[in-house]
Structures are given as C-alpha cells and as structure tokens.
Amino acid sequence: MLTKKRHQLILELLAREEVVKMQTIVEQTGASESTIRRDLSQLEEAGHLRRVHGGATANHMQIDEPSYIEKSDRFVEEKNQIARAAADLIEDGMYVYLDAGTTTLAIVPYLEQKAITVVTNSLPLANTLLYHRIPTFVVGGQLKHSTQALVGYNAREGMLIYHFDVAFLGMNGVHPTQGFTTPDPEEALVKKTAIELAKKSYVLVDETKLDEISFSRVAPLRAATIITTASNEQTAKYSQYTEVVNAK
Amino acid sequence: MLTKKRHQLILELLAREEVVKMQTIVEQTGASESTIRRDLSQLEEAGHLRRVHGGATANHMQIDEPSYIEKSDRFVEEKNQIARAAADLIEDGMYVYLDAGTTTLAIVPYLEQKAITVVTNSLPLANTLLYHRIPTFVVGGQLKHSTQALVGYNAREGMLIYHFDVAFLGMNGVHPTQGFTTPDPEEALVKKTAIELAKKSYVLVDETKLDEISFSRVAPLRAATIITTASNEQTAKYSQYTEVVNAK
DNA sequence: CGTAAAATGAACGTTTTTTATAGAAATAAA
DNA sequence: TTTATTTCTATAAAAAACGTTCATTTTACG
Structure with missing residues (x-):
C-alpha cells in the first residue's frame, strides 16, 4: 500500500473515531508497526493528528463547530432578512468592518450600489467583495481552516x-448575563478588537443563538446592538441591556 | 499500446482513485516499468498528476482538465517545471513567503507533505493552501482587483x-542592468519588502520575462536567485550578476 | 525501400522506504 | 513500591522504487 493511501486511511479512521489504536491501523493497512509509527509522526508534524500512547487522536478543536458548508444552508431566509436590515444601516462614505460568517456574507450583495470601503478577516467574504467590486481591505493573520477566517x-x-x-x-x-460568546478564543479576540475599533457595532444572529453560551467571551451585551429575526417575546429580556433590532 | 492510450488510461485510473500504484499501471497497460516511469514524468511536467514514491496521485490544482490529446500549453509545462524546482528548495521547518502569481500558485501542490508555514499576499494562494491544509498566514492590506493580491x-x-x-x-x-521590475508600484513595494525580510529570495520566470523592463523597479538582480526554464545561452548574461537555476 | 528520430525495455548503481531489533520509557499489574 | 508488559525511539539491515544509460525496436518521412 502506498504511503499516501495509508495516510488517507489513517485520517479516515480518525474522522470516524476520535481515537485510533496502533494495532487497528497496522491491521487495516497491512504495513509494519515501524511504518505506521513513521506515518503518525509525519501526519502529526503536518498537523493532521496528535499522537498518543498506543495510537493517535483527532486534532480538530474539541469545541464542536459545524463546518462552513454545513452552516450555510440552514436558516437561509432568516439570514437574508438580517443581512438586509444590516445593509440598510450602511451609508455612503462609511468604513465598514464585516466579520467572518455566513450572515455577514449575505450582506455583500446589498452593498453593490454603495460607495463604501470594507475591511474583513474572512477569505470567502474577500472573494465575494472582490466579485462585487467593492473596495476592500483584508486583515492579515493566521488562516483558520474551519472558518476560513x-x-x-x-x-x-x-x-x-x-x-x-x-x-x-x-x-x-x-446570553443576558454572559454576553456575546464564540467557540474559538482566537476568533473571540478578533471580534472583540473589531468592536473596540468601531464607532458602532452590530451582532447578527438568528433565534437559535439566543440564550446560548459558547466557550470564549467576546464582550458584554451593551457593547453592541443585536439584529435578529427572533420574536419580540424572545428578545424582551435583552432589551434592558442593549438595543435590539427586529429584522422581520 | 500507444503512448496516448496509456496516458489516457493512467488519468482515468487517477480519476477513479486518488492514488495509483506503479504496479497497477504496469499490469493494466502491459508496458514496462521504464515506460510507465517516463509516462508519469511527462504527465507530471504537463501538470496532470503528481508523482509519489511508488506511483502517482491526482493533482488538485488543476481545476479544468485540458485535453491531454492536444499538445499541452507550453507555459503550463514550464510553470510546473519551475514550480517543482522551487519546491525542491523548501525543507521541513521553513517559513516560506509565496508571492501572488500563477507560477507561485503551481508550487502549492508540491508542498503538501512538507511541515512548513507559508505567508502569502494572494487570495487564490490562500484558498489553495487552505485546501491543501498547509499552515498559512495572510498578509493584510488593500485588495487589488486585477491580481487578487x-x-x-x-x-x-x-x-x-x-x-x-x-x-x-x-x-x-x-533585465541585466534594470534588475527586477513589475507594472504596479504598490505590488513592487510588497515584493521589495518580501526580499528584505527573507534570508534568501528566488524569482520565478519563464523565458518571456527575460530582457523585459516593466514600470516599477523592485530590486537589483543580485537581490535574488533566478529560477527559469530558459536555456543556458539565454541566461548567460545574468549569471555574472546573480545565481541562475535552470529548472529544465 | 532506407535512414533518422522517437519510443521502448533491460541492466545497474543510487536513493528512498520498509522492516526488524534492541534498549529506553511508559503503563499496568502484583 | 517493585515487577512485568506494552509501547516508544533509534538504528541498522533488507527490500522496493528510482533515475540513468544504452542497445533494440518501432515509427515517421523522404
């Protein structure tokens, strides 16, 4: 069996199970233990997995985060309503920051006729902005695989x-008391910085994000206005902490 | 079996399976090992596949499949030769800067097995590096429409x-006296900066770029080594100013 | 036809990859 | 804790694959 084929197989096993035993891989590939050890070392160096005593374990962040594609076709209608409401707040001459995410991506088509400059930390957004010929600056930094940000x-x-x-x-x-949260600390840092640098910030969320708490704290509720499609009953408890815009 | 027929069969095998063993191809074609080696070398130079120890693997960079029956684009072939020569210079643990451009883009598939960190100022490169799961940093800045850099x-x-x-x-x-040049002054600034920050710099050019002068000066010849497919006669006058690597 | 150019396959020394093994380190059992 | 067992790293030997060269065959073309 070819090296590349073995590597693929190992990664497939790890995609199914969080941990894989050395013995299992040896059986599945028919290669010697030495060879599998070497494979694991290489794959670890390339950042595809983590070696543990007796085998290997998956390397993706334990904090679960649905991948970009999965997210994109859920709640399409809500996203568009929110995006439209957000775009309405943008006026000619503004300098606008657009965070990574499918909702912010949905804003771009509404920006085509506006004379603005956009800054973003998202690769898909940069590509889309380019396509719509909107003057764009991209924030430099480490490219995160799962969100392309x-x-x-x-x-x-x-x-x-x-x-x-x-x-x-x-x-x-x-969340009313925990404020705005997101899974990845490094993304949280970027969001927090954006809020600091903006005269006014808006957080775009569908109703499934309300009352949720994620791992990393970004900011308290008062730091930004919430734009959502959730009903007024659902958002009532947030109104005492910050402004809430209903996008419906 | 005709050469064309063999090439076709090899590419079909690769369309079905991500990796193909040398042995498999030899059996399927009835040709000798030497001949298949030659076929694989040719197909790799033309950019249709990547050779690996023991066989070949599909090339992901190739978005559309130009018909291999026609003589493949001479420049594509040259780009791949240059890209491969460049990739051979990269060792594990290195921090690598990849400038925007189609030749540098062609390097990416050859980096997959290397444990390196890449910095780039190109959106298409960032996307491709992401796809190949290579740790990447993106330089921030103004997004230029024409080059997506x-x-x-x-x-x-x-x-x-x-x-x-x-x-x-x-x-x-x-150019022997004018050094390295490029049309856009802002891109020239970026290239110049990259050269300043690198221990060693390489300029990748096919023969059509030799003896040409563009608008903005980037650096004198001695600032970087030239990697090219141009003949030794063509590059002779450059050898007195800087190192020249023949990628053929 | 006949010659030149291109393609092929076998041989051979070199390089890469794999396997086996022995001692160190880690884990489990007594 | 001490001992036994498993798993690890490092290294050397074996095997497989590689590129190169060269004689031979096939193809192209006058």
Missing part, C-alpha cells in the same frame, strides 16, 4: 491600524 | 512582523 494575535495587530464607522459581527452565543 | 502600504506594514527563510516571487521583467 484570519484570526489570532497577528490579526488583532493588523486591525489596529483601522477605524470603522460600523462593524457587523456573527456570534455563536448571546 | 493584497498590496500597498498596509501590506508592507503587515509583513514587517514576519521573517522568512525563503521567499518565492513572480516578476514581469528581468
């Missing part, structure tokens, strides 16, 4: 040279 | 926090 310390540093009239952010959790 | 003063500032073991650059003009 630029994150981390370098991204924060790269953002500090800009100032925004308005920032639009996606978010995984919105 | 990040350029300008902000890009330069964003780069200054990095240091590279090696940088690979595309270039529009290479």
Whole structure:
C-alpha cells in the first residue's frame, strides 16, 4: 500500500473515531508497526493528528463547530432578512468592518450600489467583495481552516491600524448575563478588537443563538446592538441591556 | 499500446482513485516499468498528476482538465517545471513567503507533505493552501482587483512582523542592468519588502520575462536567485550578476 | 525501400522506504 | 513500591522504487 493511501486511511479512521489504536491501523493497512509509527509522526508534524500512547487522536478543536458548508444552508431566509436590515444601516462614505460568517456574507450583495470601503478577516467574504467590486481591505493573520477566517494575535495587530464607522459581527452565543460568546478564543479576540475599533457595532444572529453560551467571551451585551429575526417575546429580556433590532 | 492510450488510461485510473500504484499501471497497460516511469514524468511536467514514491496521485490544482490529446500549453509545462524546482528548495521547518502569481500558485501542490508555514499576499494562494491544509498566514492590506493580491502600504506594514527563510516571487521583467521590475508600484513595494525580510529570495520566470523592463523597479538582480526554464545561452548574461537555476 | 528520430525495455548503481531489533520509557499489574 | 508488559525511539539491515544509460525496436518521412 502506498504511503499516501495509508495516510488517507489513517485520517479516515480518525474522522470516524476520535481515537485510533496502533494495532487497528497496522491491521487495516497491512504495513509494519515501524511504518505506521513513521506515518503518525509525519501526519502529526503536518498537523493532521496528535499522537498518543498506543495510537493517535483527532486534532480538530474539541469545541464542536459545524463546518462552513454545513452552516450555510440552514436558516437561509432568516439570514437574508438580517443581512438586509444590516445593509440598510450602511451609508455612503462609511468604513465598514464585516466579520467572518455566513450572515455577514449575505450582506455583500446589498452593498453593490454603495460607495463604501470594507475591511474583513474572512477569505470567502474577500472573494465575494472582490466579485462585487467593492473596495476592500483584508486583515492579515493566521488562516483558520474551519472558518476560513484570519484570526489570532497577528490579526488583532493588523486591525489596529483601522477605524470603522460600523462593524457587523456573527456570534455563536448571546446570553443576558454572559454576553456575546464564540467557540474559538482566537476568533473571540478578533471580534472583540473589531468592536473596540468601531464607532458602532452590530451582532447578527438568528433565534437559535439566543440564550446560548459558547466557550470564549467576546464582550458584554451593551457593547453592541443585536439584529435578529427572533420574536419580540424572545428578545424582551435583552432589551434592558442593549438595543435590539427586529429584522422581520 | 500507444503512448496516448496509456496516458489516457493512467488519468482515468487517477480519476477513479486518488492514488495509483506503479504496479497497477504496469499490469493494466502491459508496458514496462521504464515506460510507465517516463509516462508519469511527462504527465507530471504537463501538470496532470503528481508523482509519489511508488506511483502517482491526482493533482488538485488543476481545476479544468485540458485535453491531454492536444499538445499541452507550453507555459503550463514550464510553470510546473519551475514550480517543482522551487519546491525542491523548501525543507521541513521553513517559513516560506509565496508571492501572488500563477507560477507561485503551481508550487502549492508540491508542498503538501512538507511541515512548513507559508505567508502569502494572494487570495487564490490562500484558498489553495487552505485546501491543501498547509499552515498559512495572510498578509493584510488593500485588495487589488486585477491580481487578487493584497498590496500597498498596509501590506508592507503587515509583513514587517514576519521573517522568512525563503521567499518565492513572480516578476514581469528581468533585465541585466534594470534588475527586477513589475507594472504596479504598490505590488513592487510588497515584493521589495518580501526580499528584505527573507534570508534568501528566488524569482520565478519563464523565458518571456527575460530582457523585459516593466514600470516599477523592485530590486537589483543580485537581490535574488533566478529560477527559469530558459536555456543556458539565454541566461548567460545574468549569471555574472546573480545565481541562475535552470529548472529544465 | 532506407535512414533518422522517437519510443521502448533491460541492466545497474543510487536513493528512498520498509522492516526488524534492541534498549529506553511508559503503563499496568502484583 | 517493585515487577512485568506494552509501547516508544533509534538504528541498522533488507527490500522496493528510482533515475540513468544504452542497445533494440518501432515509427515517421523522404
């Protein structure tokens, strides 16, 4: 069996089970133990898995986060309503920050006729903005695989040279006392920085994000206005902490 | 069996399976091992597949499949030769800068098994690197429409926090006295900065770029080594100014 | 036909990959 | 804790695959 084939097989096993035993891989591939050890070392160095005593374990963040594609076709209608409401807040001459995420991506088509400059940390957004010929700046930083966004310390540093009239952010959790939260700490840092640099910030969420708490704290509720399609009953408890815009 | 027929069969095998063993191809075609080796070398140079120890694997960079029956584009072939020569210079653990351009893009598939970190200012490169799961940092800056690259003063500032073991650059003009040149001053600034920050720099050009002068000066010839498919006669006059690597 | 160019297959030394093995480290059992 | 067992790393030997060269065959073309 070819090296590449073995590597593929190992990664497939890891996609199904969180941990895989050395013995299992040896049986499945028919290769010697030495060879599998070497494979595991190589795959670990390439960042595809983590070696543990007796085998290997998957390397993706334990914090579960549905992949970009999975997310995109859920709640399409809500996203568009939210995106439209957000776009209506943007006026000519503004400098706009667009965070990574499918909801913010949905804003782009509504921006085509506006004379604005956009800053983003998202690769898909940058591509879409390019397509719509909207003047764009991209924040530098480490490219995160699962969200195709630029994150981390370098991204924060790269953002500090800009100032925004308005920032639009996606978010995984919105909670009355815990505020805005998101799974990845490095993404949280970027979102937090965007809020700091913007005169006014908006968080775009569908109803499934309300009352949720994710791992990393981004900011308290008062730091941004919430734009959502959730009903007024659902958002009532948030209104005392910050402004809430109903996009329906 | 005719050469064309064999090539066709090999590509069909690769369309079905991600990797194909040498032995399998030999059996299927009835040709000798030597002949299949030659076939694989040719198909790799033409950019249709990637050779691996023991066989071949599909090439993901190739989005559309140009008919292999026609003589494949001469420049595509040259780009791949240059890209391969460049990739051979990259070792595990290196921090690598990849400039925007189609030649540098062609390097990416050859990087898959290397444990490296890449920095780039190109959106298409960032996407491809993401696909190949290579750890990537993106330089921030203004997004230029025509080249889908990040350029300008902000890009330069964003780069200054990095240091590279090696940088690979595309270039529009290479000239004995005028050095390296490119049309856009803002791109020239980025290229110049990359050269400053790298321990060693390589300029990747096919023969059509030699003896050409473009608008913006990037650096003198001695600042970088030239990798090209041009003949030794064509490159002779450059050898007195800087190192020249023949990729053929 | 006959010659030149291109393609093929076998041989051979070199490089890469795999396997086996022995001692160290980690885990489990006594 | 001490001992036994498993798993690990490092290294050397074996096997497989590689590129190169060259004689032979096939194809192209006058």
